[in-house]
Amino acid sequence: MLAGKAGLAGGASAGVLAAGAVCCAGWVGVLAVAQRRIRGLAGVGEPERLAVRWAVGVVVCVLLTVGGGVGVVLG
Numbered sequence: 001m002l003a004g005k006a007g008l009a010g011g012a013s014a015g016v017l018a019a020g021a022v023c024c025a026g027w028v029g030v031l032a033v034a035q036r037r038i039r040g041l042a043g044v045g046e047p048e049r050l051a052v053r054w055a056v057g058v059v060v061c062v063l064l065t066v067g068g069g070v071g072v073v074l075g
Contacts, residue, residue, distance in 0.1 A: 019071025026064030033058050
């Protein structure tokens with residue numbers, strides 16, 4: 001958030017803004033999967049396993065977040 005604020009205040013380039021948007025989208029994706037998992041664990045009985053597609057989704061979102069963050073810092 002602070003990098004985005006500094007970029008907007010300093011007249012960031014379109015590439016930095018795009019990297020920031022990718023970073024934010026990745027973070028929102030991680031939060032969405034985490035909330036789904038929390039709801040699944042809150043149920044009664046033994047929780048079901050995390051499906052492979054959701055695990056892959058988390059990995060992709062984390063990579064997007066890291067890649068976007070690197071783009072903001074280096075841009």
